[in-house]
Amino acid sequence: MQIKKYLASTLKEALDQLKKELGEEAVVLSTRVVNLDDDHGGKKQYEVIAGVETKATNKSEKPRLVDRIIGDDESHSEKEIQKLQEKVFPALHIDKKQAVKEPEKKKVNHITPARLKKLKEDLLIKEVFPSLANKIVDHLSSQADFIGNGNFEDHVVSSIASLIHTSDFEIKRKKSPKIVGLVGPTGVGKTTCIAKLAVISKIFHKLDIGIISLDTFRLGAIDQLKIFSEISNVDFLVGYEAADVPKLINKFKKKDLIFIDTAGRSQNNAASLKEIKKSLSLVHLDELFLVLSSTNSTRNLLDVIKKFHDFNFTGLIFTKLDEAAVYGNLLNVTGKVDIPIKFLTNGQVIPDDIIAADPQYIAKIIHNGNSG
Numbered sequence: 312m313q314i315k316k317y318l319a320s321t322l323k324e325a326l327d328q329l330k331k332e333l334g335e336e337a338v339v340l341s342t343r344v345v346n347l348d349d350d351h352g353g354k355k356q357y358e359v360i361a362g363v364e365t366k367a368t369n370k371s372e373k374p375r376l377v378d379r380i381i382g383d384d385e386s387h388s389e390k391e392i393q394k395l396q397e398k399v400f401p402a403l404h405i406d407k408k409q410a411v412k413e414p415e416k417k418k419v420n421h422i423t424p425a426r427l428k429k430l431k432e433d434l435l436i437k438e439v440f441p442s443l444a445n446k447i448v449d450h451l452s453s454q455a456d457f458i459g460n461g462n463f464e465d466h467v468v469s470s471i472a473s474l475i476h477t478s479d480f481e482i483k484r485k486k487s488p489k490i491v492g493l494v495g496p497t498g499v500g501k502t503t504c505i506a507k508l509a510v511i512s513k514i515f516h517k518l519d520i521g522i523i524s525l526d527t528f529r530l531g532a533i534d535q536l537k538i539f540s541e542i543s544n545v546d547f548l549v550g551y552e553a554a555d556v557p558k559l560i561n562k563f564k565k566k567d568l569i570f571i572d573t574a575g576r577s578q579n580n581a582a583s584l585k586e587i588k589k590s591l592s593l594v595h596l597d598e599l600f601l602v603l604s605s606t607n608s609t610r611n612l613l614d615v616i617k618k619f620h621d622f623n624f625t626g627l628i629f630t631k632l633d634e635a636a637v638y639g640n641l642l643n644v645t646g647k648v649d650i651p652i653k654f655l656t657n658g659q660v661i662p663d664d665i666i667a668a669d670p671q672y673i674a675k676i677i678h679n680g681n682s683g
């Protein structure tokens with residue numbers, strides 16, 4: 312469309328002028344009375360804006376709205392045309408605005424539903440509880456803006472780690488010895504764990520260590536510790552009944568750290584558990600660790616936890632990580648009980664095969680299935 316503005320002292324004059332120039336097909340787009348400033352005589356004038364359809368220019372078959380208006384009539388300022396456009400073609404104006412709008416940057420979402428579905432399936436294979444797998448997936452969805460293609464795995468590990476409760480084992484030397492007891496089912500690795508912790512505390516932290524064994528039930532249990540104490544030069548005492556325990560602790564009153572090893576009795580033997588509990592109740596324990604084998608299913612672990620509940624244990628030790636195939640049970644258990652994991656053991660070698668529990672490490676082995 313060719314658009315032109317006409318100014319005349321009468322409306323008729325203006326219309327005649329535009330018809331002469333634009334032809335009979337010209338359409339009046341707007342009329343108004345304008346007061347010319349003093350430089351132009353200060354008189355009233357009629358302003359008529361009219362337009363006429365033109366054939367497409369050779370610039371392009373279908374010129375854009377802006378080209379059509381601005382390109383065809385240089386006598387109009389761009390601003391004027393803009394105003395006119397808004398007034399006369401409100402609908403087109405909106406179209407134009409939309410047409411020149413910055414194309415919205417497409418947000419690249421790296422955590423696609425398919426990827427999250429695959430992650431959830433993977434977590435279920437690792438024997439993570441469905442409710443916790445959902446929690447992890449939901450957490451990742453809520454973090455979508457921060458997750459790129461390269462850091463997805465890191466976010467998965469962090470998300471799992473955020474659900475794992477661990478705490479450090481304090482081994483500062485104090486006036487009175489720190490007393491630590493270990494309880495748990497038969498053969499999970501309590502004695503081996505004490506041997507590892509005793510050697511590390513003695514050799515690396517230069518602490519004076521004492522071990523008290525209350526395991527007079529299993530054949531050879533005392534010999535096992537006796538040989539160890541001879542080799543490692545760690546003092547070792549045996550308690551045969553509950554009443555012995557305070558006396559033995561008293562004998563070790565100059566020590567920095569005392570470990571109490573308990574009988575490896577079945578958690579289904581309520582009488583023997585009661586006996587162990589009675590022995591431990593006669594001394595003030597700074598910490599009591601429940602030792603669990605990571606090769607056990609979540610259900611079995613939760614059953615053990617239930618049976619040992621009355622012991623008021625303060626930390627968990629997961630053993631035999633080297634023998635487990637999946638580690639979802641570690642997450643499930645810490646998700647159920649608000650007790651921190653203290654240590655993990657991953658082999659029989661004393662003292663090498665023990666590590667302080669760390670949420671990121673545990674999350675990694677849950678996700679990758681590798682305790683290496």
Ligand SMILES: Nc1nc2c(ncn2[C@@H]2O[C@H](COP(=O)(O)OP(=O)(O)O)[C@@H](O)[C@H]2O)c(=O)[nH]1
Pocket residue numbers: 495496497498499500501502503504575630631632633634656657658659664
């Ligand atoms: N593979 C593996 N074996 C372990 C680990 N911890 C302990 N054991 C072994 O498990 C068996 C029982 O360990 P023990 O300390 O006597 O268990 P307790 O009855 O709980 O005192 C022994 O043969 C240990 O060498 C571990 O982390 N990995």
Ligand SMILES: [Mg+2]
Pocket residue numbers: 501502503526532572573574575
């Ligand atoms: Mg033992």
